[in-house]
Amino acid sequence: MVKVSPAETERYHLRLLLLNVKGATSYEDLRTVKRLDNLILNIRKYATFAEACLARGLIRDDDEWKKALEEANNFEMPWKLRELFALILVHCNPAKPEELWALFKDALSEDFAKNLRIELAYRKAYIDIVKRILEAGKSIADFPTMKKLDGINQLDDLDFDQVNSIEEQFNVAEELDLGRRSYELLNDEQREIVDEILTRISNPDGKMAFYFLSGPGGSGKTFVLCTIVHLIRGMNKKISNMAFTGIAATLFTRR
Numbered sequence: 001m002v003k004v005s006p007a008e009t010e011r012y013h014l015r016l017l018l019l020n021v022k023g024a025t026s027y028e029d030l031r032t033v034k035r036l037d038n039l040i041l042n043i044r045k046y047a048t049f050a051e052a053c054l055a056r057g058l059i060r061d062d063d064e065w066k067k068a069l070e071e072a073n074n075f076e077m078p079w080k081l082r083e084l085f086a087l088i089l090v091h092c093n094p095a096k097p098e099e100l101w102a103l104f105k106d107a108l109s110e111d112f113a114k115n116l117r118i119e120l121a122y123r124k125a126y127i128d129i130v131k132r133i134l135e136a137g138k139s140i141a142d143f144p145t146m147k148k149l150d151g152i153n154q155l156d157d158l159d160f161d162q163v164n165s166i167e168e169q170f171n172v173a174e175e176l177d178l179g180r181r182s183y184e185l186l187n188d189e190q191r192e193i194v195d196e197i198l199t200r201i202s203n204p205d206g207k208m209a210f211y212f213l214s215g216p217g218g219s220g221k222t223f224v225l226c227t228i229v230h231l232i233r234g235m236n237k238k239i240s241n242m243a244f245t246g247i248a249a250t251l252f253t254r255r
Contacts, residue, residue: 009093009142013049016058048145054095062094069104078111082125086132089143098145101126115226120174176234182227190224197228201237 004012017030024030032045033055046052053059065088072084085108089097106113109125116124130140140146186194193213200209215221225241232239 010049010144012093013053013059016053017049017056020056020058050093050095059095062096062100065092065094065100066103069100069107073104073107078108078125079128082108082128083132086129086136089129090133090136090138096145097143101146172234172236175230179227179230179232179234182223182230186224186227187220190220190227193224194228194231198231201232201235 002015004015014027014030017024021030028045031047031049031052032043033052035042035044035055044055046055050059054061068088069081069084072081076084081104085100085104088094088100094100101108105122105125108129109118109121112121112124133140133142183191183194193211197211213221213224229239229241
């Protein structure tokens with residue numbers, strides 16, 4: 001029989017079933033598992049060959065990958081955890097990657113969740129994982145049970161640059177709502193700064209403008225800047241956030 005790399009998940013598990021299941025006459029037979037429980041015959045048809053292999057005991061479950069992610073979560077930053085998650089998908093062929101995502105999506109998106117609503121944080125983390133999979137020469141389509149989040153359509157057909165483009169997209173209405181709610185929380189001095197900058201953006205005179213915002217730690221500088229970012233995006237304008245250090249950059253929303 002032809003050899004198949006474990007990286008070709010479904011073909012690999014199909015081959016494993018063909019080598020071990022006797023009397024099967026169709027793909028459906030291979031995905032159907034009969035088991036006697038308390039003298040009752042239970043018959044279940046699985047959606048994938050990998051799931052059928054797991055049910056027949058031909059492969060192990062994903063406990064070792066769960067333990068690896070749990071251990072890494074104790075001391076690694078979220079971006080390193082996403083890197084490990086992608087490596088597990090690409091090189092270790094977990095039986096149920098969608099369950100790993102469900103178990104660890106909060107940890108995988110923890111850095112994004114500091115500045116985004118949880119659904120957007122999940123989406124951001126998911127896209128980052130997809131980018132890492134693409135960098136490794138594979139596609140999210142190689143893992144058919146992985147749920148595609150809303151707003152990420154046909155991601156398996158996109159290349160790395162196109163995924164980057166998706167990552168830069170934002171919802172104007174959501175950004176405007178976030179900006180307005182943040183604006184209501186500003187004090188008078190902070191509002192004066194925001195109003196000045198937004199007025200300059202709304203009424204450009206062709207000249208460059210620089211603003212220097214200074215204050216002690218905890219005075220709300222980052223909150224003011226993030227409010228400005230949301231309101232500018234709410235005007236359907238693009239903005240690029242930059243910081244002198246990587247730690248400072250994590251305080252900003254998106255790029």
